[in-house]
Amino acid sequence: MADRKPLMAGNWKMHKTVDEAVDAARNLADRVSGASGVEIMIAPPFTALAPMADALQNTRIGLGGQNLFWEDEGAYTGEVSGPMLKSAGCRYVIIGHSERRQYFGETDETVNKRLKSAIRHGLIPVLCVGETESEREAEKTFSVLDKQVGDGLKGFVADELKTLVLAYEPVWAIGTGKTATADQAQEAHKYLRALIEKKFGKDLAESLRILYGGSVKPGNAAELMGMPDLDGALVGGASLEAASFSEIVLYDQNP
Ligand code: PGA
Numbered sequence: 001m002a003d004r005k006p007l008m009a010g011n012w013k014m015h016k017t018v019d020e021a022v023d024a025a026r027n028l029a030d031r032v033s034g035a036s037g038v039e040i041m042i043a044p045p046f047t048a049l050a051p052m053a054d055a056l057q058n059t060r061i062g063l064g065g066q067n068l069f070w071e072d073e074g075a076y077t078g079e080v081s082g083p084m085l086k087s088a089g090c091r092y093v094i095i096g097h098s099e100r101r102q103y104f105g106e107t108d109e110t111v112n113k114r115l116k117s118a119i120r121h122g123l124i125p126v127l128c129v130g131e132t133e134s135e136r137e138a139e140k141t142f143s144v145l146d147k148q149v150g151d152g153l154k155g156f157v158a159d160e161l162k163t164l165v166l167a168y169e170p171v172w173a174i175g176t177g178k179t180a181t182a183d184q185a186q187e188a189h190k191y192l193r194a195l196i197e198k199k200f201g202k203d204l205a206e207s208l209r210i211l212y213g214g215s216v217k218p219g220n221a222a223e224l225m226g227m228p229d230l231d232g233a234l235v236g237g238a239s240l241e242a243a244s245f246s247e248i249v250l251y252d253q254n255p
Helices: 018-031 046-055 082-087 098-103 108-120 133-137 141-152 182-200 202-207 218-225 242-249
Strands: 007-011 039-043 061-065 090-095 124-129 165-168 209-213 232-235
Touching: 007 090, 007 209, 007 242, 018 046, 018 061, 018 242, 039 090, 046 061, 082 090, 082 108, 090 108, 108 124, 108 141, 124 141, 133 141, 141 182, 165 182, 182 202, 182 209, 182 218, 218 232, 218 242, 232 242
Parallel strands: 007 039, 007 232, 039 061, 061 090, 090 124, 124 165, 165 209, 209 232
Antiparallel strands: none
8 A cells, every 4th residue: 555644734714813813833843843754834824924934944844835726927907826825835736625515506518727727837636526414315426526627637747746735625524523434435436545545546546645624623534534535634624722732633643
C-alpha cells in the first residue's frame, strides 16, 4: 500500500477576526509542534491569511484558502484568485465545499475550472464531494460521487492530479453532530479510490489522499483514522479551538 501522509485540515469557514485568527494559530502551533508524520492545514477567512502566514512561519502548519476564482485577475468583484492566495502564503485551497455548492450556486463545472486554476498555480487542491441526506436515503450516494468526481475532474490526466486531495464530506454530517460511522466513511472512501483507479490508474489511486469531513471531533478521530482508506480529516467546528483541533491532529498520540 502506498505511503500516504495524513492531512489534518481545519476549515474555519466564516469565523474569526484577524486578531482572533492569529491568536488561535499561535496557540495551535505550540500545541502541535511535536506532531510528526502528519501534515496540518488551516483555512481561515481570506482576511486572516497574510497575518497568519507571518505568525506561522517555521511552524508545522500550512495555510489554505477556502475557495478561489478561476481567472487570475480582472473585473470580478468579491473574488480571490490563485496567484493572490499564493502571495498571501497559501499552499492549499479547498474547492467545491458543500456550503459553496448549497448557498453560492457552485456546480461541478465551476469546480472543474477552479481546480484547473489551483493546479496551474501550484496550490494543493482539497476537492470536496459528498451526498445529501435525501440522496443517501434514496441510495444515490455512489451515483452522486460518480458525477461529482467525473465532472469535477473532467479533462485532467493522472499526471496533473498528483497533488490532488479528495475530501468525502457527507452533507448530512456537516455541522450536525451526526458523524458518519467509520464503516460508512470507509465504504465511501473505498468507492472513491476505486473510481480514481478506473479513471486515472492504480498509481494515482494508491497515492491519493482522501480526507473525511463531517462532525469530526477529538472523541471520534482515532476510530475514523483507523480505517484503511481514510487519510486525514477536514474539520469545521472542532478546528476553531486550538485545544480540540490539536487533540484531533494528535489522535494517535493520546492514550
Ligand atoms: P464540521 O464541518 O466539522 O463542523 O461538521 C466540516 C466541514 O464543513 O468541512
